[in-house]
Amino acid sequence: MATVAFVTEPNAAHQAPYRNAIRDLDLVEHAELLDPSGSTFEASINTIGDKAGGKHTSVDSLLQAGKPDMAIVTMIAAHAPDVIRPLLEAGVHVMAEKPSCVRAEDFAELASLADKNGAHLMLALANRLRPDVQQARSIIADGGIGNLYALRAVQVDDQTRIQKRLNDPDWTFQKKLAGGGHLSWLGIHRLDMLSYLASEDIVEVSAMTSVAGGAPIDVEDLGIVTLRFASGALGALFSGYLMDQKGHRGWTVYGSNGWVRGNEAEVEALEWRSVSSEMLGSNNRRYEYSGQPGGYTPWVERTLRAALGEAPAPITAAESLQVLRVVHAAYASAESGSAVTL
Numbered sequence: 384m385a386t387v388a389f390v391t392e393p394n395a396a397h398q399a400p401y402r403n404a405i406r407d408l409d410l411v412e413h414a415e416l417l418d419p420s421g422s423t424f425e426a427s428i429n430t431i432g433d434k435a436g437g438k439h440t441s442v443d444s445l446l447q448a449g450k451p452d453m454a455i456v457t458m459i460a461a462h463a464p465d466v467i468r469p470l471l472e473a474g475v476h477v478m479a480e481k482p483s484c485v486r487a488e489d490f491a492e493l494a495s496l497a498d499k500n501g502a503h504l505m506l507a508l509a510n511r512l513r514p515d516v517q518q519a520r521s522i523i524a525d526g527g528i529g530n531l532y533a534l535r536a537v538q539v540d541d542q543t544r545i546q547k548r549l550n551d552p553d554w555t556f557q558k559k560l561a562g563g564g565h566l567s568w569l570g571i572h573r574l575d576m577l578s579y580l581a582s583e584d585i586v587e588v589s590a591m592t593s594v595a596g597g598a599p600i601d602v603e604d605l606g607i608v609t610l611r612f613a614s615g616a617l618g619a620l621f622s623g624y625l626m627d628q629k630g631h632r633g634w635t636v637y638g639s640n641g642w643v644r645g646n647e648a649e650v651e652a653l654e655w656r657s658v659s660s661e662m663l664g665s666n667n668r669r670y671e672y673s674g675q676p677g678g679y680t681p682w683v684e685r686t687l688r689a690a691l692g693e694a695p696a697p698i699t700a701a702e703s704l705q706v707l708r709v710v711h712a713a714y715a716s717a718e719s720g721s722a723v724t725l
Contacts, residue, residue: 385412385413385452386411386414386451387455388414388445388451388475389401389405389415390445391418391427391458392422393418394459395457395480397679401455401457401683402430404679405430406431410687411434412434414431414436415436418439420440421438442466442469446475450473452687453475453477453503454475454478456478460484460485460561461554463480468492472496472500474501477503477505478687479506480506481506481508481567482506482561482563482567482568485560486562487708487711494701498700503690505697506707509677510677511575513677515645515646515651515652516579519655522643523580523636523638524582527657528655528657529657529659530614530638532638533619534577534580534635534637536573536574536618536619536620536621537620537621537631537633537634538621538631539621539626540629541628543627545598549599557602558601562711564624566592566714570710576634577618577620578705580636581618584613585709586725587724588608588716589721589723590712590717592717595623595625596624603717606620606623607619634646641658642656651672654669
């Protein structure tokens with residue numbers, strides 16, 4: 384049984400799913416609450432119930448109550464480093480809602496601090512735990528599509544979330560608070576997933592961005608990114624707020640012997656084609672998944688088990704930093720018109 388710290392503030396993202404995870408996981412026995420404003424305590428207690436412990440407005444107060452096994456941190460990106468830093472200095476394992484910074488350099492400092500103090504620092508990139516992603520990664524690693532050729536992904540979401548708040552934009556549409564737009568908030572999931580599927584780092588980035596919807600925001604609502612992976616394979620991401628509802632998400636990985644793809648046409652299925660003789664004549668295979676694969680509760684459980692030493696971390700501080708560097712390399716490329724080498 385574990386003690387977690389739930390660290391948040393007003394307008395921070397995904398508070399409800401994290402509270403639900405704390406409530407629903409038997410692994411969590413106790414939760415200390417930290418909010419510098421103090422205004423989210425009631426909502427947390429209403430969900431977490433008897434598991435809720437002390438209420439704190441500073442990290443010092445939280446740590447005086449005892450070192451938690453892990454801190455779940457969801458903050459406005461610009462505010463996150465100043466809260467995560469003292470937690471890592473105290474050796475507390477941190478699972479942090481992305482992007483947790485407005486500059487990759489700020490997260491690099493945190494990653495270095497985590498390594499120095501033997502603490503996990505894990506960005507919430509929960510698509511890694513989707514069963515289709517896990518299975519595709521194994522297929523690729525086992526040579527199931529041969530040598531890697533190319534990867535592509537689409538992440539399209541609703542433009543309406545911007546248009547409904549033109550006079551009061553959410554913090555995720557303000558560069559000073561978020562560091563970027565769709566790439567920082569949602570495209571980052573696909574960038575990390577492509578690298579995870581390939582088991583390779585992205586080493587070169589070229590991008591174009593725009594405000595396709597014409598909203599008065601200072602971050603992109605559309606980004607098109609091309610990628611070069613360590614093996615020389617190429618990749619592409621189409622990332623934007625373009626629809627009237629939450630939209631299209633799909634990906635394909637191509638190799639010398641075939642391909643594997645997931646979530647095409649919004650179907651929870653994995654499709655695999657290979658011309659290898661090891662397929663024994665069944666060259667086309669399809670796997671379907673029921674329910675809602677992945678999600679916050681399994682992610683919190685897996686990261687907490689890593690903090691307890693019961694399982695490997697689903698993402699490392701170095702991997703978290705790498706994808707942030709890719710995002711910000713895309714912004715640098717879009718601004719300069721030149722490719723950026725990582």
